[in-house]
Amino acid sequence: MVSSNRIIFHIDVNSAYLSWTSVYNLQHGDTLDLRMVPSVVGGDPRSRHGIVLAKSIPAKKYGIQTGEPLFSARQKCRDLIIVPPMYDLYIRSSNAMVEILREYTPYIQRFSIDECFLDFAGTENIYKDYIELAYKIKDRIREDLGFTVNVGISTNKLLAKVASDLEKPDKVHTLFPHEIREKMWPLPVENLFMVGRATLPKLNKMNIYTIGDLANHDVEILKASLKSHGVLIWNYANGIEDSEVRSCNLPEVKGVGNSTTTSFDVADRKTAHMVLLSLVETASMRLRNLGNCCRLVSVSLKTSSFVNYSHQRKLLTPTNSTRKIAETAYNLFDEIWRGEPIRHLGVYLSELCSSEFYQISFLDDEDTEKSSRLDKAIDAIRLKYGPKAVMRSVFLHSGLKPMMGGVTEDDYPVMTSML
DNA sequence: TCTGGGGTCCTAGGACCC
DNA sequence: TCTGGGGTCCTAGGACCC
Structure with a gap:
């Protein structure tokens, strides 16, 4: 309440x-x-x-x-x-x-x-x-x-x-409610939270230039053209918003991802796989630190001409294994890459669940258990001696970092578009 | 020497089921 | 026996935030 x-x-x-x-x-x-x-x-x-x-x-x-x-x-x-x-x-x-x-x-x-x-x-x-x-x-x-x-x-x-x-x-x-008309409505509409660079031209086309213009527009018309987002920004323009200040019970993390713009265009499958492995090392370690497994693995890429595309796959069983996730990422990449030079690669792990459930089933699969113990041991060494203490031999003399992407220990608060 | 990286949420289309 | 329609899941893409 x-x-x-x-x-x-x-x-x-x-x-x-x-x-x-x-x-x-x-x-x-x-x-x-x-x-x-x-x-x-x-x-x-x-x-x-x-x-x-x-x-x-x-x-x-x-x-x-x-x-x-x-x-x-x-x-x-x-x-x-x-x-x-x-x-x-x-x-x-x-x-x-x-x-x-x-x-x-x-x-x-x-x-x-x-x-x-x-x-x-x-x-x-x-x-x-x-x-x-x-x-x-x-x-x-x-x-x-x-x-x-x-x-x-x-x-x-x-x-x-x-x-x-x-x-x-x-x-x-x-900026109390009685001050909205005087202090907020004269502002350009792009100053409003959630009015970004794609929405602005659409609003301008409807003759909406200030927050006041938006607030006084017919919400049904906004809804027809901008769907739920139209209703959201209309409410915001009228100062209507009632979310809680969430000081505890923070919403659970929905996924972890790492991506990187490579310093050079990646032009061959083998190098792309290495970059993906490096990203998976970071993302899967973060996943394990959260005590989670993922069921969905996504790979995204941006070409040298700034075209984005992505591909994802749902796994039969959740995992947090570096090896399993990397293999999935390789397959996803091979299935979508159209051969153009690559500027940016990303891995995103989602549909998370607790890793505790899967501890027992590890015993069923000797291979999985081994791989999980290896991940754990490597995580512990990296925690103690830093991320460079252990690296896969493929990265030796490769000029590529063995763990790409940030946000490790000090997972600072996430930035989101939700109030 | 030109254009990042971390997220969440929404929508549309197609598959599939009954 | 000339083509419904609702529901859910999956996937890709794109919106927004800092």
């Missing part, structure tokens, strides 16, 4: 990756504050990872956007400073922030590495003024940790999130 007058905060780290790198640099003797100059965090173009992951506010003024190629970002600003990502630092910075937030309420949902929802249910007698509280939290994070956040305040998560996005950086905004 959701109370109608909840108080929800949305905390959003300003230019998260960039701020965190900047603070780290300043703390280590650097004198330049990257946040004050046109700068971005970006991948390495030599390995074909050259996109903007985060931008400073001055970089934004040049029209630089997250996700855009560094090549094009540099054309917009010749003096652009580009720094590499530091993922370990980002996880530590995120955790440090959450530790502070926990002092104010136990009801915290980590929505992504740099965003949290806070629910202040049952605190009416503790906090007299929530706006004052928001300033206190914001300033506390800045003083203790050195980076700034925006705080959005409202009665549901959607409105709080829109509020925190209003004006940056280092700001507190409210």
